[in-house]
Amino acid sequence: MPHDRTYGYDMPYYDWSPISTRPLLQWPHQERVALSILLSIDHYQWKPTNTFNNGGMPGSLPSTAYKSPQAPGGVSGSGRPFPDVIAFGQREYGPRVGVFRVMKLLDKYGIKPTIAIDAMSAENYPYLVNLFKDRGCEFVAHGIASNQMITSLMSPEEERDYILRSLEAITKATGDSPRGWMGPEFGESERTTAILADEGLDYVCDWPNDDQPHPMKTPTGDLYSLPVNLTLQDLKSHWYARIHIDTYAKMITDSFDVLYKEGSTNGRTLVLNFHPWLMGTGFRSKYLDMVLGHISKHQGVWNASTGEIIDYCRTQ
Amino acid sequence: MLEPDLSVYAPIVDRPKMQWPENARVALWVAPNVEYVDYIPAPNDGKGGFFRQVHTRTPSPDVAQFGNHDYGNRVCFWRMLEVFDHHNVKCTISLNEAVLQQFPEIVDAMVKRDYDFMSHGIYNNRFLNLLSIEEERAFFQDCKETLKRYTGKELKGMLTPAVSPSANTHDLMAEAGLIYNADWGHDDQPFPMKVKSGRLISMPYNLDLNDGTFNRFGLPPEYWAQCVKDQFDVMYAEGADNAKQLCLSLHPALIGHPSRIKYLDEVLGYMLSHEGVWQTTADEMAEYYMANYYDSMVSHLEKTSYA
Numbered sequence: 001m002p003h004d005r006t007y008g009y010d011m012p013y014y015d016w017s018p019i020s021t022r023p024l025l026q027w028p029h030q031e032r033v034a035l036s037i038l039l040s041i042d043h044y045q046w047k048p049t050n051t052f053n054n055g056g057m058p059g060s061l062p063s064t065a066y067k068s069p070q071a072p073g074g075v076s077g078s079g080r081p082f083p084d085v086i087a088f089g090q091r092e093y094g095p096r097v098g099v100f101r102v103m104k105l106l107d108k109y110g111i112k113p114t115i116a117i118d119a120m121s122a123e124n125y126p127y128l129v130n131l132f133k134d135r136g137c138e139f140v141a142h143g144i145a146s147n148q149m150i151t152s153l154m155s156p157e158e159e160r161d162y163i164l165r166s167l168e169a170i171t172k173a174t175g176d177s178p179r180g181w182m183g184p185e186f187g188e189s190e191r192t193t194a195i196l197a198d199e200g201l202d203y204v205c206d207w208p209n210d211d212q213p214h215p216m217k218t219p220t221g222d223l224y225s226l227p228v229n230l231t232l233q234d235l236k237s238h239w240y241a242r243i244h245i246d247t248y249a250k251m252i253t254d255s256f257d258v259l260y261k262e263g264s265t266n267g268r269t270l271v272l273n274f275h276p277w278l279m280g281t282g283f284r285s286k287y288l289d290m291v292l293g294h295i296s297k298h299q300g301v302w303n304a305s306t307g308e309i310i311d312y313c314r315t316q
Numbered sequence: 317m318l319e320p321d322l323s324v325y326a327p328i329v330d331r332p333k334m335q336w337p338e339n340a341r342v343a344l345w346v347a348p349n350v351e352y353v354d355y356i357p358a359p360n361d362g363k364g365g366f367f368r369q370v371h372t373r374t375p376s377p378d379v380a381q382f383g384n385h386d387y388g389n390r391v392c393f394w395r396m397l398e399v400f401d402h403h404n405v406k407c408t409i410s411l412n413e414a415v416l417q418q419f420p421e422i423v424d425a426m427v428k429r430d431y432d433f434m435s436h437g438i439y440n441n442r443f444l445n446l447l448s449i450e451e452e453r454a455f456f457q458d459c460k461e462t463l464k465r466y467t468g469k470e471l472k473g474m475l476t477p478a479v480s481p482s483a484n485t486h487d488l489m490a491e492a493g494l495i496y497n498a499d500w501g502h503d504d505q506p507f508p509m510k511v512k513s514g515r516l517i518s519m520p521y522n523l524d525l526n527d528g529t530f531n532r533f534g535l536p537p538e539y540w541a542q543c544v545k546d547q548f549d550v551m552y553a554e555g556a557d558n559a560k561q562l563c564l565s566l567h568p569a570l571i572g573h574p575s576r577i578k579y580l581d582e583v584l585g586y587m588l589s590h591e592g593v594w595q596t597t598a599d600e601m602a603e604y605y606m607a608n609y610y611d612s613m614v615s616h617l618e619k620t621s622y623a
Contacts, residue, residue, distance in 0.1 A: 043318075045319075047319060086479050086501065086523050088320075089500040090502075090524060093501060095325065095327070096325065096327060097328045100327065125325065127330070127622045128327075246542070281524060282547040283543045283546035283547040285550055286546050
């Protein structure tokens with residue numbers, strides 16, 4: 001749909017709405033900030049069948065649909081023939097070690113996370129699924145594997161199959177249908193939001209466009225967008241952009257302070273997306289501790305699951 | 317079954333706890349990579365391995381890149397040794413074994429200090445995972461024999477060249493009598509790997525706090541030192557309950573550079589000032605693990621299903 005230089009977007013899913021003029025948002029008990037810690041429990045697939053365009057080098061895989069230039073692996077990512085053992089080992093550190101360090105810190109501050117889990121993790125780490133279920137955590141569907149990203153290069157059938165395969169695996173493993181969706185690397189085609197609505201998803205976390213949730217409309221139904229704060233995501237700022245870990249932590253606490261101040265008049269969300277394989281490593285966990293400690297010192301923060309935030313917004 | 321199916325998933329909180337000798341909390345192994353990269357790497361012929369493209373700036377040779385590696389062996393290695401000697405560190409040298417034949421003074425310096433050797437292949441720019449099984453089997457024999465001939469030591473383990481294990485690597489390592497592979501950065505402790513016969517463990521080498529990783533992303537050395545000290549603090553705190561290992565992975569041309577050397581001194585001084593640190597080598601840790609934990613871990617994994 002080419003842009004025709006008229007009011008609003010060349011994009012069908014939501015309306016233009018600057019935060020300066022929209023109705024004020026009040027959280028259930030006049031909290032200033034609704035906080036969700038969204039943990040990505042993701043699996044780095046050893047040999048993704050259709051992920052990378054790796055230039056036809058020895059050991060290469062077919063060049064097809066879903067390719068993330070950022071996710072490491074294959075010849076394209078690291079200069080190594082596939083598979084990328086370095087990337088695999090670092091990411092496998094999450095379910096083996098890192099996740100328990102992260103959970104211990106969340107417990108220390110009494111924070112319950114929401115779990116964005118992909119199909120391969122749900123199928124292969126029942127120990128972790130049970131751990132999160134025992135704590136009453138909500139599960140958000142997080143695609144199939146961290147190195148399988150949805151893009152517009154997928155055919156409509158491929159894309160719907162991908163989404164269904166993810167939803168089915170997570171439903172089977174957790175016993176509940178996930179209500180929310182966050183694609184690996186926030187990957188979407190121009191169809192994705194409509195497919196998610198059609199498949200009954202209640203909200204999507206792929207669009208990091210706001211400090212508040214907002215409704216979305218599609219030809220196949222309505223849903224909500226719950227924006228993740230992309231700049232504060234560990235992968236984007238600390239891992240890919242290599243911002244120093246202490247500076248990264250300060251970016252989070254500084255952002256929290258701003259949202260906390262603004263939230264006294266108009267409620268804000270802060271959805272922090274962390275990866276246990278990353279923030280659960282030894283030296284990084286120290287800074288996660290500082291971040292959570294800073295936030296926990298404040299009154300008026302609603303620690304909610306992503307679904308609880310959406311439920312509340314639907315009543316307003 | 318989760319590929320590559322080379323080890324079993326086991327959460328660290330639900331395994332038999334480990335203790336190091338004398339109840340040390342942290343086993344610290346210091347692993348400098350003593351390497352050689354060809355002036356003009358052989359072309360890729362589709363046989364005999366695929367060569368990592370090390371010269372990315374110009375067609376080979378790239379004398380700036382070659383020279384900078386060479387600076388590591390000619391100068392920075394020796395500067396680094398002074399710091400290790402000052403702190404009485406026994407290194408685990410991650411060794412491109414061509415160095416044994418090329419640079420005898422380096423060999424003498426390492427042997428004189430009784431360092432241990434984790435093979436890092438013959439050269440760092442030959443991938444293992446495109447060799448045939450016969451070629452790879454011969455590669456392990458070469459690595460064993462070359463190490464023995466020049467250092468008198470038995471080969472116990474390897475960090476595969478450029479971290480490139482094939483589907484056969486683990487079986488061939490065990491077959492050749494190696495007891496550990498350092499390729500998997502997946503854990504804070506050694507862990508059994510699946511092999512067809514014999515016994516092999518993973519000895520996680522650290523690519524995350526590696527001076528090469530910091531250099532590649534332009535991260536300053538004082539930041540590296542802070543991250544290492546932070547890592548140590550967490551391992552040390554946790555190691556009181558369940559023993560941890562910390563791998564200090566280094567490259568002479570980087571950490572031995574005049575701009576970085578003082579940070580090596582700083583982190584070693586910091587870590588070794590603590591009680592309960594076992595400054596050891598990968599060989600010693602692997603042998604200790606084999607003698608004390610391998611069987612109990614395997615039997616725990618047989619009794620417990622996490623999948």
